[in-house]
Amino acid sequence: MKLLKRMTGLGGLICATLLAASCDLVTSTNQSVFILFDASGTYAKSAPAAARSASLLVSKLQPGDWIGAGQISSCSFSEKEILLQEQLPETPSRADAAKREIFGKLKTYSEQIKPTKFTDIRGALAQAAFELRQRPEASRSIIVFSDMIEDLAKDCNTSGVSLDLSGITVVASNVIKSSPADPDKYFAMLDDWEKVVTDAGGKWVLVASPDQLTTLVAQR
């Protein structure tokens, strides 16, 4: 009888603990990442290096993570600019196979890239943010491989577009210096973009090397 009472007490304690923990009992660790490649004339030659960095980043993604890729073109807010959208399988071996396929796609893209006349970065960010908002993953990132110099076409002026980057981390990677004689301009441009991102509710991160990028993704 005593044993029964003790067992009942223990059972009650376990039930209470489980009930208390049930709210957050099952959570997801997956993340969604959207990669943007600048296809403008000033950056197109850096596309292979960007694709390599992106491949390294993809190799560090976990099974179950979501990966998307698009390009920054003259008018980026379009389905046509999306290169790939794929969720990695849950098991490591299948995820590895899927990653290899993505490497191939990125390599093909970097070799066949067609430079564009203008650079619509805001439109690309809006496109990426829109895609990421559809995802259930809690951790969302946009990785931008670009010189971050915006050059908008007259027929596609997105400078006044309202961006919603809440809950999204925008990582600017491989930002090449287009005017080496004027570092101040470079830093001012980065500051401007940081303001744009943070004003839109996002988090701004500048990454100097591919190693930092993979570390950043692996930590999330």
Place this chain on the structure above:
Amino acid sequence: MEQTIDPMMETGVSTTDVSGAAGSFLGIPYGWPLAVAVVLAIVVLLGLLWALRGSIHNMGVWLLGRGNGLRNTADERIAAFRAEEYQDRMIVLANRVRTQAEKLPSETGPIIAKLDKSATTLSLSAEKISEINVDELAERKLRVALDGIEEGRGASKVERNTTSALARAMKEQLSSVRPQLIALKAEAPRVQQNAERLSKVCTNFNANADRVTDTFRQFEEAVSPDQKTRLEAASRQSILMPWVIALFITMIALSGVFLNFFLIQRPMAEIVGEGSRIAGIGLPTFAAMIVIFLEFVAGVVLMDAAGFTKLIPTFGGMSDGSRKIMFWVAFAFLAAFSFLEASLAIVREQIMENDMATSRLAADLFLQPSVDAAGVAAAGADAAAAGSAVPADAAVETAEPGNGVNLITMAQIILAVLIPWMLATAALPLETIVRNSVFLWHIFWANVLIVMGSVFKAIGETMEHGFRSIHASPERDFEDRKAARAAADEVRREEKESRADSRRSAKEERKAQKAERELEMARPIP
């Protein structure tokens, strides 16, 4: 020109704040204010103690009673456990003696037969030897020799003739009994050897019988109606040492669990997938923990079913057939877990190779000549099919340390196969840990209560004596003594009740044990 700087000005603290800067305790600055505060606190504390002296004393008495009661209960439980232990040992020894007794005819029969045969041989030989009549033989030969003297031969010749006749006669007689003498020589050591074997059998039997007697005596002491004898029997063996040893062994087993956990945690992702967390723990990690727990449970069931432990009470009431079934079921589960872990060890190696190959491919792909998407995927697939999961050139690089990798995988497989069985053995010390922890916990709390009770009682009594020395009056003294006597009576009554409770519970436990023992004895021995 050298400029002097006032240290106080430099630090921004004026000289008047020095005492404050020296420190404070609970906001009271060091020095005489703190001394006054300490004295006041002591006075207040003493006042409180004096005001509550009666309650403190009563609480001390109550705690002492509870502590003693708890200690008695713990001792009784230890005695009951010892009785159970002795009973088990007695059953084992009795079985051994019974088996030995059953074997005795087969062991001693041939020895006795040999001894019998030796005795017959010895008897026959002795009879044959006893039949020799040397006097008659000598006389006969002498007469024959004397017949020769009558024929006129010399005395010396007669003497020689007689001697040689006697020697010949003796030789003939000895040659006739030689086989008996040889038999005597051969049988003597054989008899000695057989006697020694018999003595050894007897010694063994006696030793086991003595052990049974000793255990029975100890068992009787553990279930003795006399409390003192019972408690002596309970305290004869240490509770702490087996607990420490069992804990040490379990710690070693737990380190094996950790090792096992790291072996199977990663490959479990191939079975349950990645990306989810359960209560903050990654799904593969959670699954690996569950597998380890299941292995441990299978081990506990195996050890209980085999009769090595008594952790699961249900097994005590099971028939031998049911226990055998449970044993083989647990054995099959452990074997299956062993196989699962071996498979996971192989998968783990493959996952690691795959990950390495993918990372290398990501880095090297853009340094190679142009390959289309299908080509990259095909290279990866080919390499994966080849077992290394490394495409093209990378496959060559990873193939080089192939033998080393194979050896590591083999080592992992061996470890993975062994660990579930090692975990099963961890159930053996677990029983000692659980049981002795309960005993130690009771003893610890009993001692805590006893110490607290003694301290409270002493404080109450000290306060009371101090009060009496200040306000000494015969009437008050008489009333106090009366109250003290009443309190002492109350304590004695409570202790008596506690002892009676303990005795009653011990009696009930003994009764239950007796019933269980009878049941155990009635059960046929497998």
